[in-house]
Amino acid sequence: MAALTVGCCVALSSSITYSQQSKPAVDLKDPRIGRxxxxxxxxxxxxxxxxxxxxxxxxxxxxxxxxxxxxxxxxxxxxxxxxxxxxxFDAAIKLLTERIEKQKTGEHYHLRGVAYLAHEQYDRAIADFTESLRLQPRNAGALNNRGQTHYLKRAYKSAVEDYTAALGIDAQNPLVLNNRALAYIELNDINSALSDLQEALKLVPQYPEALNNRGVVYQKQRKFDEAIADFTEALKFDPKYIDALENRSFSYVQKADYANAVADLESAMKLNPSSYEAANDLAWILATSPDASVRNSKRALLLAKQACELTHYKQWNTLDTLAAAYAANGQFGDAKQWLATSLRFAPKEEKKRLQIHLDLVLAEKPVQD
Structure with a gap:
């Protein structure tokens, strides 16, 4: 079962309340619709x-x-x-390059860097943010965005350096505090992450991403009641926050509250039917839960196949779930096949756990963690 989905943003923003959709005059034939x-x-x-x-x-x-x-x-x-x-979006890089050709400003390089970042061209994004900072050294937004690019490249120490520099210019920016906390989480510096998130939430109490991320920190500390409280608060401010639903489900599982865990994943799937994470996690619970009232092996197999199709049968975690679902249905030959495939794709640190699952399947026993 997957867990600990953190939430972050790219650049400087503020929060956030929702209101109901108004009913203005609209143009339903406009070619901009859908773009x-x-x-x-x-x-x-x-x-x-x-x-x-x-x-x-x-x-x-x-x-x-x-x-x-x-x-x-x-x-x-x-x-x-x-x-x-x-x-x-599709023309952003071209349009911003034209602006740079006319006038090489820090703002233009910053904007094109953001476009490269949005298009996942990370090295070019870093180059543009660096040039923007050469032209405008005290640009907290460019530092934050370069930090975010380092984060996405898994260069977490470099990300922390840029976020810290941004906070040296704009000390009370909740988004940068949230982003630095994410990098600290990846560096397993949980105390620093928690400190940043506490500070961000003092500045903006209704900050769903910071609430979700603090919940993730509490999960890592095995404080599941506190984690559930934070995920619930995040969902109060953003009822469609899928990461918070999936994370709260994980915390419920740790407390053996399988009914609530299932309910959260059902909600996540309704919000995003193409989410392989929600389908995979729900399949795992339905296949492996020690609570017989929750188990549903047939539906588990359907959901596990759905998750594997969405990941093209190349994600070790979904293949492990598929094997568990086959085992729950007594189809141990298929379970053995998919566990062997999962072991090939899995990172080194997961192979021991998967081998335990394979040993259970070879003994024709259902898989349970």
């Missing part, structure tokens, strides 16, 4: 007539659901975004 756009202004407001529902961070990517003149409806946030504070 991705990238935010080019930190703090770009997504609005309804009643309120600002979100402040976009630099480089945030959205899909346009409806249009009304220069206003773009972003369904996932429930607000209107001004088109002039965005550029088309």
């Amino acid at each position: 991705k756009i990238m935010v080019t202004k930190a703090g770009a407001q997504l609005r309804t007539p009643e309120a600002t529902v979100w402040k976009g961070y630099l480089g945030e990517v959205f899909t346009v659901s409806l249009t009304n003149g220069e206003w773009l409806w972003i369904q996932e946030k429930g607000g209107w975004l001004w088109e002039k504070e965005t550029i088309p």
Whole structure:
């Protein structure tokens, strides 16, 4: 079963309340509908007539659901975004390169770096952020974004260095504190991570990502009641926060509360039917739970196959779950086959656990952790 899904953002932003969708006049035939756009202004407001529902961070990517003149409806946030504070996602690098050719400014390099980051061209993103910082050394946003790029490249110490430099310029930025906490988590510096998250939540108590990430820290400390409380609070502010649902499910499993664990994963799957993580985790519980009232071997097998299809039968964790589901159905030959495949794909630190599962299958016993 997967666990500990942390949540982070790319650039500087603030939080965050939601309001209901308004009913404006819209153009349903506009070719912009369905296209991705990238935010080019930190703090770009997504609005309804009643309120600002979100402040976009630099480089945030959205899909346009409806249009009304220069206003773009972003369904996932429930607000209107001004088109002039965005550029088309697919053309972002080209358009920003043209701006740089006309005027080499720190802002233009920063924006193109964000575009490279959004397109997962990490080395080019770092080069542009570095050039932006040469031109504008006290740019906390560029430092944060270069840190985020290092984080995505798993260069966690470099990420911490950039986040720390950003905080030296903007000491009370909750997003940078949250991002540095993520890097500390990866470095297994749990106390520093917790300190950063506590500080971020003092600044913005209604910060779903920081609440989720503090819950992850509590999980690592095996403080599952505290973790569940944080995931629940995150979901209060963002009811569609799938990471928090999946993480809370994991904590419920650790407390042998399988019914609530299943309920959270069912909710996650409804929100995102294409999530292999939720399907895989639910299949694992249904196949291996010691609570007979929760087990459902036939559905476990269907969900495990779904998770494997979504990962093209190349993810060791989903293959392990598939084997467990076959074993739960008494199909030990198939279970043996998929466990052997899982062992080939698995990282070294997981092979011992998988070998235990294989030994159970060879003895024609169901798999349980």
